[in-house]
Amino acid sequence: MTDVTTEKxxxxxxxxRARIERARSVEHLQEVVAASPRVRALGSRHSFTDISDITDVEDGVLVSLADLPTTVDVDPASRTARVTGRAAYGDVATQLQAAGWALGNLASLPHISVAGAVATGTHGSGVENGSLATAVASLDIIGPDGELRTVGRGDADFEGSVVSLGALGVVTALTLDIEPTYDVRQDVYTGLSWASFDANIEEITRSAYSVSLFTRWTDAGIEQVWRKSRLDEAPVDLHGALPAGRTLHMLEGAPTESITEQGGVFGPWLDRLPHFRMEFTPSRGEELQSEYLLPCADALTAIDRLRALGPRMAPVLQACELRTVAADEHWLSSSYGHDVLGVHFTWLRDEQRVYAVLPAIEDALLPLGGRPHWGKCFVADAAAIEPLYPRLSDFRALRDRVDPDRVFGNAWLERVIG
Structure with missing residues (x-):
């Protein structure tokens, strides 16, 4: 048990705000959940709000899985691997690579926990690549009574249980789809004009296995294009953008030793698909993040609206990344039902000024179907979010059945889900 007044x-x-108890084993975790009136799980703590906290029950508890082991059990016959939920993607990837296997995609940070990333709909990039949740074949979940159950692909509750915001229980293990290991090259281009991007957006986002585009919403256009390819190819014509002559960081002036290798050098998938190396502190740390994911069909309209907001965002914006994510069927996934363009903002850590500009961004993007990333900063409440998710009422019904007493509830869920 830990005094959490300094835990961030x-x-x-x-x-x-709530006390933290470190689980010593899955059995200990079951006991803690069964004995507590209110529980939330902590993973890598990469969310930027009170999504994981408890504020309204004095005897509630935050359970940390940090002391549980990272295990990766590969089943070659089913092409799956069972991994512990607290494991960081980078650690899972290292073990898979050593066994000759790989995941189909990774997020930009390998440091995030598998369970937490999946629960919030976190994603990588690629027109044909779904969010990290789409690789999940099954989940082991501790329910409010402390009992451990498994929900698998094909079960009636599966599509509502994967991206679940921690509202249905504590995920202790996941089974993930895997494939034989592969190599990736990463090439960075600079100087893509808005005119070229607007005229060729689909071709550019389809030009590699994973594509990320960075801008600060100025007349400079798309300042960097990061192309991650599984093909050994000559440099492509990227509509006026030029290959970078050196390793670049997406944040101006940031040191590049934390960045995964660029320059078209082929290497293992786990060393290219993330933007950051596992052995370094990612990005700058002292920052806030927001992201909105909207139908690809409305991408150019969204970009026009954001360009108009560029001067308002500039004082607190470090960089903005554009990525595509393929559609899926997970009820609370930000790519539920259609392919999306993710617009990811890395802000200065200035909550007052960031939250002052978010309403204007949401006024621009939510009417286009833009869905806020669950783990990042946004101001939309349940009334604003409900029209964006056709299966939200089904999720509420599932939650009522699985956790009628709201053992896994908190103020954030009430504010955002209702």
Whole structure:
């Protein structure tokens, strides 16, 4: 048990209010859940709000899985691997690579926990690549009574249980789809004009297995294009953008030793698909993040609206990344039902000024179907979010059945889900 008055999230902008208990084993975790009136699970703490905290029950508990082991059990016959939920993607990837296997995609940070990333709909990039949740074949979940159950692909509750915001229980293990290991090259281009991007957006986003585009919403256009390819190819014509002559960081002036290798050098998938190396502190740490994911069909309209907001965002914006994510069928996934363009903002860690500009961004993007990333900063409440998710009422019904007493509830869920 720990006094949590000094325990913070990764961004350093939130101090947890409830006590933290470190689970010594899955059995111990079951006992803690069964004995507690209110429980939330902590993973890598990479969310930027009170999504994981408890604020309204004095005897509630935050359970940390940090002391549980990272295990990766590969089943070659089914092409799956069972991994512990607290494991960081980078650690899972290292073990898979050693066994000759790989995941189909990774997020930009390998440091995030598998369970937490999946629960919030976190994603990588690629027109044909779904979010990290689409690789999940099954989940082991501790329910409010402390009992451990498994929900698998094909079960009636599966599509509502994967991206679940921690509202249905504590995920202790996941079974993930895997494939034989592969190599990737990463090439960075600079100087893509808005005119070229607007005229060729689909071709550019389809030009590699994973594509990320960075802008600060100025007349400079798309300042960097990061192409991650599984093909050994000559440099492509990227509509006026030029190959970078050196390793670049997406944040101006940031040191590049933390960045995964660029320059078209082929290497293992786990060393190219993330933007950051596992052995370094990712990005700058002291920052806030927001992201909105909207139908690809409305991408150019969204970009026009954001360009108009560029001067308002500039004082607190470090960089903005555009990525595509393929559609899926997970009820609370930000790519439920259609392919999306993710617009990801890395802000200065200045909550007052960031939250002052978010309403204007949401006024621009939510009417286009833009869905806020669950783990990042946004101001939309349940009334604003409900029209964006056709299966939200089904999720509420599932939650009522699985956790009628709201053991896994908190103020954030009430504010955002209802």
């Amino acid at each position: 999230n990764w961004g350093g902008n939130h101090t947890y």
